[in-house]
Amino acid sequence: MTPTSSSPSVDSAARPDTDGRWTPRLVLLLIALAWPTQLLAAGGILGANATAGVAQAFHTTQVVWFGLTLTLTSTLLTPFVIKLGDLYGKRRVMLAMTALGALGETLAALAGSFWLVLAGRAIAGFYGPFGALSFAAVRDVFPARLVKSASGIMGSSVGLVALVSPFLAGWLVDGWGYRGALWFLAAATAVAFTLVALLVPETPRHSFETGFDWLGGLVLGGGLTAVVYAVGQGQSWGWADARTLGWLVAGTVALAVFLLIERSSAHPILDLKVLRRRPVALALTAGGLAQTVAFTMPGLAILLALYPHIPGVSAGLGWSAHHNAVVSVSWNLVMFGTGLLASRLLRRFDARRIWCAGLVVMAVGYTLVGFRHGNELQLALTSCIANIGAGVVVAGAPALVVGVVTRDEQGLGSGMLNMLISLFGAIVTAGAYAVLAADSTVVKGTAFYLDTGYSWIFWLGALVTVVALALSLFIPPLRDPEAEDARPAGATA
Structure with missing residues (x-):
């Protein structure tokens, strides 16, 4: 018997009438879900570039809260978003989230005081858990044969975002300051609301419960x-x-x-019986660890690129932000292309094998980055190897979750993966800075990092990837969503 959720589906999902092939309508539907999902990644890059401008505009030493406020609000709300999506349908919750996100960024852009900026960012944080619903919605609204590939394409599109966002951030911040970045995020979130409203059908409810x-x-x-x-x-x-x-x-x-x-x-609010199942626990933990590496390491590499090169004091490469954006085009294109290829292969082959192969390549890649990162050619070549694996990881993680949960449990699985990425991301980032601090030089109150520290943060990424690989080896055969969704709701196998 296959365990099922304690909250079976209330109504049937409205599936497109297709034989499992891509149609213009499905492409538009994927864009409507991918745009707001990956806008979160773009927002992180834009926000990081706007931080210095916020600090200078409001003369504050507490600018860390500019990003932290949004992260904390998003983390706090994620459990509620998961449950509300099951109770009332994901589309309704998505619309509320994107509306609040646009409102919050608008308030932050208009704010005349730092604390009002933080209030706007807190409201914008309601949009933060969007990924907890969007990947689950794919299983509700796409034909079963396309669930894995659609999830993979949506996940791998983060490479495209990473490719464009640094150039966009430089143009906005250089031309209009931090408010330019915030106005763009407000407008882009309003577009996300429109796309969801016009193109995404209501998803089925997955809970009978009336209490909360x-x-x-x-x-x-x-x-x-x-x-x-x-x-x-x-x-x-x-x-x-x-x-x-x-x-x-x-x-x-x-x-x-x-x-x-x-x-x-x-x-x-969370069905702990589902989370106690070994396949679910293994897939979520391995997926959270691996995606944390895929998302966190490129951000830490920016430190290496932008910190100055001062022999004996700082081992940074001393690049400008624009130069870094130009060089990073190579590995971001590799990540996006590999993710697209992996999304196609997931339909034909065992997702576990593709996933484990991606982890091996990513671990080898970041090991090499740790050894060879001293100039443009070295960093580009080693990062491209790492991002071949990262492309597989961001495309394969949603398919991994699809394969260990039922359709009624998809929201819970995707939401828990989202929470683990946030938690693991904070831990890995803190660990990386601790490693850097252990091999640093302080000059006039500013810490500059030496080469051994940079090497070890990439090796830390490789080590975390190896842990994810070790866990992944114990994941049992995955469910086929096409066969799973063909059965009546609540049926067991």
């Missing part, structure tokens, strides 16, 4: 938020600082309390 576990959601979201906050601040506060330890303990206690609450809740 608000307490469980707040405790889970609050616990995750506390841990992410502590890890994010640990480097500046110090890992032994009472504030860091206090937030870590508070977050850990909240997560433990959440487990107790869910066991006795009549309407649990």
Whole structure:
């Protein structure tokens, strides 16, 4: 018997009448889901480029909150978004999220004080968990034969975003300052709202429940938020600082309390029986770790590129942001192209083998980056190897989740993967900065990093990838969504 969710589908998904081939309507539908999903990645790049302008405009030493506010709001809301999507349909929740996202970025762009900017970013954070719904929606609205490839294309499109966003960020920030970046995000989020409203059909509800576990959601979201906050601040506060330890303990206690609450809740916000299944736990953990590496390492490589080259003091390459954007075209194109190829192969071959092959290549690639990153040619060649694997990872992770959960559990699976990427991302980033700090030189209060530190952050990425590979070897054969979705709702195999 195949375990099923405790919340079977209430209504049947409206599937397009096709034989499993791509049609113009399906292409538009994919764009409508991919645009708002990958806008999150673009927003991260634009926000990073706008941070210095915000600090200077408002003369604040607390500019870290410009990005952190959005991240914490998104983390807190993710459990609620997962459940609301199952209760009321994902399209309705997506529309609310994109509307609030556009409103928040508009408020931040218009703000005349730093705290009002933060209020706008907090509201914009409602849009943050969009990926928890969009990948799950693919299974609801695409023909079963195209679920894996559509998910893969949507995931791999992050390479295209990484290709264009640095140039866009430079143009906006150089021409209009930080407000230019925020106005663009507001307009792009409004476009996302329009695309979802016009092109995405309502998805089926996947829950009979009328109650809602608000307490469980707040405790889970609050616990995750506390841990992410502590890890994010640990480097500046110090890992032994009472504030860091206090937030870590508070977050850990909240997560433990959440487990107790869910066991006795009549309407649990997360179905823990699903998460306790070995295939689900393995796929989510391996997928979260591997995607964390794929998303985090390129951002850390920007430090290497932009920090100055001062012999004996700083081992950065000393590039301009524009030069870095030009050089990074190579590996971002490789990531996008590999992801598209992998999305096609996922329909024909065992997704586990493709996934594991991608992990091997990514681990080898980042090992090589650690050894060879001293100039444009070295960094481009080694990063292209790493991003061959990363392209497979971003395309394969959604297919991995599809293969271990039922259709009714897809929202839970995608949402948990989203939460783990946020959590692992904070931990890996903090670990990378700790590694850099261990091999640094401080000049007039500014830390400059030496080459050994840069090497070790890439080797850290390779090590995390190897851990994901080791877990992936124990994932059992995956479900076929075409066969799974062909059965009546609630049927077991």
